[in-house]
Amino acid sequence: MTAFPTVFSSKLVHHQLVANYSHLFWVQGSQPDLVPYLLLAHLDVVPASESDGWDAPPFSAKEIDGFIYGRGTIDDKGALMGILQALEYLLMKGYAPRRGFYIALGHDEEARGGKGAVNIARLLKERGVQLSFILDEGLAIVDGVISGLQGPAALIGISEKGWATVKLSATMAPGHSSMPPRETSIGILAAAINRLEENPMPRLFGYGPERQIFEHLAHKFRLPLNFIMSNLWLFSPLLARVLERKPDTNAFVRTTTAVTMFNGGIKENIIPAYAEAFVNLRIHSAQTLQEVLDLIHSTVADQRVKIELIHGFDPLPVSSADERAFGFQIVKKTVLEMFPTVTVAPGVCIGNTDSRHFSDLTRNIYRFAPIWFKPGDPQRFHGINERISKKNYEELVEFYFSLIQNCDIKNVPEAHSSGHEL
Numbered sequence: 001m002t003a004f005p006t007v008f009s010s011k012l013v014h015h016q017l018v019a020n021y022s023h024l025f026w027v028q029g030s031q032p033d034l035v036p037y038l039l040l041a042h043l044d045v046v047p048a049s050e051s052d053g054w055d056a057p058p059f060s061a062k063e064i065d066g067f068i069y070g071r072g073t074i075d076d077k078g079a080l081m082g083i084l085q086a087l088e089y090l091l092m093k094g095y096a097p098r099r100g101f102y103i104a105l106g107h108d109e110e111a112r113g114g115k116g117a118v119n120i121a122r123l124l125k126e127r128g129v130q131l132s133f134i135l136d137e138g139l140a141i142v143d144g145v146i147s148g149l150q151g152p153a154a155l156i157g158i159s160e161k162g163w164a165t166v167k168l169s170a171t172m173a174p175g176h177s178s179m180p181p182r183e184t185s186i187g188i189l190a191a192a193i194n195r196l197e198e199n200p201m202p203r204l205f206g207y208g209p210e211r212q213i214f215e216h217l218a219h220k221f222r223l224p225l226n227f228i229m230s231n232l233w234l235f236s237p238l239l240a241r242v243l244e245r246k247p248d249t250n251a252f253v254r255t256t257t258a259v260t261m262f263n264g265g266i267k268e269n270i271i272p273a274y275a276e277a278f279v280n281l282r283i284h285s286a287q288t289l290q291e292v293l294d295l296i297h298s299t300v301a302d303q304r305v306k307i308e309l310i311h312g313f314d315p316l317p318v319s320s321a322d323e324r325a326f327g328f329q330i331v332k333k334t335v336l337e338m339f340p341t342v343t344v345a346p347g348v349c350i351g352n353t354d355s356r357h358f359s360d361l362t363r364n365i366y367r368f369a370p371i372w373f374k375p376g377d378p379q380r381f382h383g384i385n386e387r388i389s390k391k392n393y394e395e396l397v398e399f400y401f402s403l404i405q406n407c408d409i410k411n412v413p414e415a416h417s418s419g420h421e422l
């Protein structure tokens with residue numbers, strides 16, 4: 001092994017391959033009575049093509065003006081390398097953790113983690129492992145991304161939205177395009193899709209954990225926004241109407257509906273028998289998969305359109321962000337030690353992560369890495385010109401370096417707690 005030689009040679013570290021390509025590390029602690037935790041990241045990336053308009057080849061890691069450009073720099077190689085580099089440094093300087101911990105690196109997160117994370121979680125479950133908390137990718141430090149918010153905020157994901165991929169299809173008689181019937185499979189399906197887009201899922205802002213984001217950040221807004229956010233019991237319907245105007249904030253207001261694939265027809269002069277479309281919905285924490293499916297049926301309201309659930313799951317449970325929540329408080333303490341001017345708040349992850357496969361091992365799952373998101377950066381996520389500054393990469397290493405040491409505290413940090421033991 002040439003990379004991370006100390007990690008791979010240390011007596012404290014046990015490494016194993018899972019499902020051929022995923023990695024599980026166990027770093028032994030000196031105090032077995034302390035409940036271990038898990039740092040999670042993934043190796044795989046979504047595709048990228050330079051022809052989409054990248055300023056540098058997406059797999060070159062080219063440096064431009066202090067930024068490393070490349071697919072995966074944000075999602076999720078930054079955290080993955082940061083964790084391993086931090087462990088390498090700690091072991092090099094002779095650090096032996098008191099609290100044992102796992103590092104799991106999945107290889108198929110972008111394909112829902114069915115092989116990597118699922119098998120790692122199964123393995124840990126078979127061994128009877130219980131975890132104090134899990135830290136995975138997800139939210140970030142936003143700076144200038146939320147309109148009106150004064151100063152940067154570290155958003156720690158305490159839950160994530162649910163998922164539904166639904167296939168809609170219509171089958172009608174095929175025929176010659178010179179004698180078209182009044183309605184075709186494509187037309188019927190297009191009308192159904194149009195009804196779904198014209199009738200978004202209900203506004204649920206304020207009924208889920210997204211409420212906590214704004215309550216925590218209220219004091220960082222100027223009048224009248226700070227007053228509005230401090231009184232969401234009254235103003236959440238008003239705020240929802242503002243947030244729904246932009247796609248990234250609309251995601252916090254409702255279950256989103258995205259038509260992602262539409263197929264029908266093979267030749268310009270044949271009326272096709274069959275047309276199909278796929279819709280991907282991200283389910284708000286205050287709704288269930290079943291409620292979303294019922295709404296799709298009532299909105300489409302056409303017996304000729306077949307509706308099939310391809311894959312779905314409910315929103316994830318909400319992890320605690322209170323003063324006794326060890327994982328949340330450790331992440332918060334580590335962020336504040338490094339970035340004292342940042343406001344730390346709980347948030348909801350609008351995408352899904354490998355961590356959801358580990359729900360049986362802990363109730364405390366947090367989704368965060370200290371990656372700085374300035375205006376325009378959220379669009380780099382799965383988009384073009386994904387990049388991280390060299391300074392921010394160093395901060396990632398420092399963050400995990402401090403976090404691992406902070407986890408050796410037996411109790412939740414003093415400033416936030418009455419000293420509950422784990």
Ligand SMILES: CCCCCCCC/C=C\CCCCCCCC(=O)N[C@@H](Cc1ccc(O)cc1)C(=O)O
Nearest residue numbers: 109110112138146248249350351352353354378381
């Ligand atoms: C009001 C506050 C505004 C704050 C704006 C924050 C901007 C953050 C920008 C983007 C973050 C969203 C991405 C979160 C991580 C998602 C990881 C991911 O890409 N997952 C995929 C693949 C997947 C993984 C696991 C599954 O079970 C399903 C799918 C995804 O499609 O979600």
Ligand SMILES: [Zn+2]
Nearest residue numbers: 075076109137
């Ligand atoms: Zn990711």
Ligand SMILES: [Zn+2]
Nearest residue numbers: 046075110382
């Ligand atoms: Zn991703």
